[in-house]
Amino acid sequence: MKKLINAAAEVVPEALRGMAAAHPELRVDVDNRVVVRGDAPVRGKVGLVSGGGSGHEPMHAGFVGPGMLDAACAGEVFTSPVPDQVVAATTAVDGGAGVLHIVKNYTGDVMNFEMAAELVAAESGTEVNAVVVDDDVAVQDSLYTAGRRGVGATVLLEKMAGAAAEQGRPLAGVTEVARTVNARARSMGLALTSCTVPAAGKPTFDLPENEMEVGIGIHGEPGRRRVPVAPAREIAEMLVEPVLGDLDFTGGDGVLAFVNGMGGTPLIELYLMYAEVVGVLEKAGVTVARSLVGSYMTSLEMAGCSVTLVRMDDDLLRLWDAPVRTPALRWGV
Structure with a gap:
């Protein structure tokens, strides 16, 4: 194996430290492995949170910023982020207008984002919606999913839903945009x-x-x-x-x-x-x-x-x- 790494166990936190150095306009929480736009939370704006296993870069942290995501959670390579990460990201971007979770249809991602949404709702009462992306026509079920996998449409959905949130649309409106993109x-x-x-x-x-x-x-x-x-x-x-x-x-x-x-x-x-x-x-x-x-x-x-x-x-x-x-x-x- 030839890779530009120091140790396999440190790839994700060390990459996040590099991202923080390269993009000072972002806030990078290396301990929680969460990347947040620098001006979050934006008052009155719907927050958008996504995430997944590392190894798919620039998905998702590379899409954090105005007009797209407010925060992204980085799991281990090809491994879902844990609920605590999603809770930290959701709390960091809650500007009072609710939060939308954009989740690729993989069993671990769906389960952990659902658990995080329940924890946030119980602790703060924040309204959290979720859209599960399932655009892959290749197979109906796989090793990681029940139903179709979430793949390339995630990028496009995050962009268009992010623009809707930036315009000031309410949570229901931003959620509808995300669901429309996924359906199409x-x-x-x-x-x-x-x-x-x-x-x-x-x-x-x-x-x-x-x-x-x-x-x-x-x-x-x-x-x-x-x-x-x-x-x-x-x-x-x-x-x-x-x-x-x-x-x-x-x-x-x-x-x-x-x-x-x-x-x-x-x-x-x-x-x-x-x-x-x-x-x-x-x-x-x-x-x-x-x-x-x-x-x-x-x-x-x-x-x-x-x-x-x-x-x-x-x-x-x-x-x-x-x-x-x-x-x-x-x-x-």
Whole structure:
């Protein structure tokens, strides 16, 4: 195992210390492993809290800041944050208008965020809503979930719900935006290589050089099938066609098309993939209204990519275009 680390057990706190040094506009609680926007709590504004296992950077801490999340909890690598972390994050961003938890559909995440919401409500009476993201069309159930996994749509949902909160919408309104994005989003991913969790010291799974895993999860969970390595044009069809088959994306105000790198894929390949994805969408009569290309929800150094589509409307387009200022995503400021 070759990694830029000191000790496997210290990867998460040491990375958070580095984030604190690189981004002094954030408050980083290394002990609780919580990252909070510097001006939190913002009075009268709905607070947005997300989190999950580390190893998916910049998800979630990289999306903390004006226009997106108010706080993020970092679990151990590929491990859910514990309830105490979520309680600390929720309390830190409670500006009196309630808090929305954005939770990827993994059993540990869902359970621990639910427990934290109950604890906060009992201690302070703060109203806490939750939206569970479940956009992955690859499998119905997996090693980590009951139902579909939460993957790439989480990034897009956090951005649009964050913009709604920044506008001053009430908790019910921000929650509705998040639920709308989740309902209109579908994703599918693919791995060319495995990744190595520092504590394990070896690849999570074996994937021969001439094979790829279609429908992989962000923790290395198996997907739909293992097939021979194919050209990008064929890979785009493998990823997009199941998404289009699950939800009608034609008509309306077009889609937000997101090609996401899994951590080990260079940007030149992601842009190449995006061109192929657009070609598949054009043939299917789907109009692209907005795009995002890059590695935003990774799986350590796994090579591969995922495709996420969101069916947009006027309101979602305005929310997507609204200013955002975070370490990993910023525009309009």
